[in-house]
Amino acid sequence: MTSTLARQLAVAAQAHWPTTLALFVFAVALWAQTGALVGVFYDDGIYVTLAKALAQGEGYRSIHLPDAPWAVHYPPLYPVVLSVLWRVWPDFPANVVLFQLFDALALGSAAWIIAVHGRRSRLAGPALALALVAGFTAFPLLTIVGVPFSEPLFLLLFASAVSLADRERLGARGAMAAGLLAGLAMLTRSIGLAALIGIPISLWLRGGRKSASLAAAAGVLVIVPWIVWLSIHGGDIDPRIAANYGTYGQFAGQAGLRGMLTGLDLGALAPIQRLLLPGGPWVLNAVLTLGLAAVLVLGAVTLVPRLPALLSSLVPYLVIVTVWPYTPDRFVWILLPWIAVVGATGAARAWRWGWHARLVPIVIGIAVLVWYVPREVRSLAGRGFALTAERTSMPFRLLTTAIVSGTPDDAVVATDGEALVHLYTGRHTVPLDLYTVDGRDFESSGPRVTAAYFCEHGVSHVAASVSGSGVRHILEPLGAVRESTLVELFRVTDGPQLSQFRCPN
């Protein structure tokens, strides 16, 4: 009886380790959730504000801004999902629990799909499982999983699309489903475009021209409404806030070609190197970086025939991350489970080539063991991955409570976390720091442009979660426009501050 169950469990553990992994990742993702305020990483606040707008029947608008413009920067799928959950439980911030639960479910499901798909890599089961556990519990990934970001849903859709496309017998329906999922991935994060490019290419290279066309058509069909939406409403965004609220086209237009060309320094891959390898003398650093790159490239080359859709999607993904003038880290962390699989595959391949080749993975392994593993252990033991979000929350907790008690309901607040402040205070908000993009640099718009924007939008208060150097470049010039422009209501040393704003004219 009991031995039968034990035997069944042992067999099940071998045959069904992806399910065990998925459960583990689901539980870890729930454990990784922080008590931080929604909006501490900016985008999370915007997603939830958009969800609130949809749930309240106000349309896909940035309702925290006084003129509530149509949203064109963030693709809509994740806010739509959150809006359904918001309708189920309309009590914010209590309902964040549901958002967190959804994210954890999405990540756990993604883990299962990646594990099942990863079996095609022909890595030994324990090695693949270990690589995926390492990837899914990596502290940078847990940091972004701990707040309502669209990454878990994106990973689920992206992984579903490529794993479906990598099936050996893929009929017309399968190809269309893969394209559809890739399109949904793009509706979650715009970089899902990589799958929309990669999947048809991989199918084409496998000789399935019809499948490739069907996948591409299905994917394009899914994103067409969003493209139409962008073409209609894209121009409505005030150029002074276009860097944050405009379309990616507007952003690229501001950045110019220089922004793209400068990105070709391959800095996009630096987060992996910085995460896994120690610093030190440049020679050592260069040798280790080359070794790591060799292992990853070898792994990628090995996997091309086994996981063609995945690799042909990851390549455009990394190309976009490389040239696009954004900080690449967040885009890379969500790929860590796959990067771990690629690395493990490369190491396994090198191992089979004899002791000379084995030296490379051994040295990289030692470097990772010495540098990365202790940091990872410390982070997991002390929940270090959550510290950034929780520390950023602290001044906002003071600030939002102070805004609620110290400003009228119809106040319009210019602040550095406009979505967060709106969510927790109900006040209309505008961004405090107006800037444009030039190349890969951000240029502040200057006090007169800022003051004019504030006056046009009825700003009555200026709030910053930090005082000192973080906002001095904005507030001091703004206060200097005219003596009574900013009247300080309070300022916490090294903490938040709130001032009354009066139009200079």
Added chain:
Amino acid sequence: MPQLTRARAAWLAAAAAAAVYALSLRNGWAGDDMVAIRDNPAAHSVRAALNAWFDPYWPENFRWAGLYRPFTVLTYGVDWTLSGGATWWFHAVNVGLHALVTGLVVLVAAAWLPVLGALGAGLLFAVHPVHVEAVANTVGRAELLVAAGLVLALLAARRYRRAGSRRQRAAWLTVTIGAVAFAIFSKEQGVVAIALIALDHAFDRERSTHDSVSLYAGVAVLTIAWLFVWRGIAGAYVAGAGHTALAYLTPAERVTTMLPAYLEALRLLAWPFSLASDYSPQVIPVRLTLSWVGALGLASSAASLTLGVLLVKRVPVVAFAIFFAAVTYFPTSNLLFASGVVVAERNLYLAILLPALLLGWGLAVSGGKQYRRAVLVGAGVVLLAFGYRSVERIPFWRDAQTPIAEERAAHPENFQTRVVLGRQLAALGDSSWALAELLVAGALLPTDPGAAVIATHHAATQGRRFLALREARRAYDLLSDDPVIVKQLAAAYAELGALDSARAVLTRGVDAMPFSAELLEQYRLALSATNAPRWRQLLGGAQRAWVVGDLVRAAAQLDTLAADVPSVFTVADDCAAVRRAVGIVRALKPELARSLEARGAASDPRCALDPKSLSQ
């Protein structure tokens, strides 16, 4: 005579359950019914119940209990909508649910026992007197629902393991997970579903047609997700709001207190003639060290589990029953965490499967033996006696007063009953008797400050100011870091005109709980009442404004007081007040903090502010 089949046995046992409990339809609201149903707006319509789906089970003032049972509340909403709040309907639904669970228990038992044995098990489950609290008292609904969900999940999981086609598997998987969801959203005890399914799987003699990974994964995901949502809703109270008697104990002391309770639980399964609606001290006293009765409880619990292990192969039905009872009792055993009860008969609802299956097994093994007749007669006597005791016990729950009055008569040593009676009497306007009961409660459990807090209130209401002070002092000595208790003691002193003592108590309270807004407000009022200098009142006001997050007001008050601070402090209290608030002053007005520090140093070297407090 028609042949006795499993289905007929299930119907027979269910009918017996319904017949025994039919009398409960005459009961009204009793015990916790008033708070949880009668006076709870969420329980008065389906829409209200759905709107409250993500709220804790108890209404606003009782949320410290940390419970989350939205499906149970929904059933109340349905009942109220259908009956307009008629109590007989609520009781009828409870009786129906008990009959349903009884029928399902027969089906569970039938996996090991012949039909007659399963029927015997079902009949004992139907009439066991321990069930009266769960069935005849409306709020026992949660026990009935969770039991129905768990037993249904267990049976559905069996069908899943035997399902041949993919479609059948999907159907039984859905039913199993649905039943677990039903259980888990009815009562927290539903988290044991995965353990019960695994237990039944381990004892299952029939071969499975496939593995059960999907089933366990599905139940595990549901359970983990529910635990996460529960934590989000009940917050800090999850598994933290222990029974009053257990609340202030260390884990070791909690276990030494609970060991005799395990003996009591075993006694209730076997000999349920002496019943109580509450087993608070001194019915089961707090024991801070291992006692002989505790050792006996430990030995009997260990012996039961050992017996279960020894019987796994020889008498699997009995082993299964022992482990089943242990698993279902575990969440309220106070072993790993403190729960809301020491022992409650309603929490033993599913554990009754142990004596039920024992009886069924006894009937089964006696088949064809010479002593068959004796066993049948014995079983009949037990069933009749249990049934009689149940029927006799049902009116105990007929209204709000009876359980308290009868319990006080039966267990005068129960402190909790005295507290509840005191509250009821106070609500009825008999403040003197209420006070007497509360004073006795305080004497019965001198380590609990709760009775003293309520007694203080009633003594003050009756103008018995010295008694109020004595009780407030007693509560304060037991728990000085509770704002309510500090406020009460200060108020008691103030009533006697000892304003300085009141201020001293509040000052100590503010020092101990610098983030309690209500205490800071009381402190500010005390400063005003004792004519403290204006700048001190402003400082107190700024402290309070900071704590409630009104930083604009805090900054404005500090600006005002800056012009009002004397150049030298004259009393030690001034220094202490500045020291207390200097962290806030430094955060908002660093220059003012420096100025205060300089004045403190100029006043008296002992008044110099602690650099550590400045850096806070």
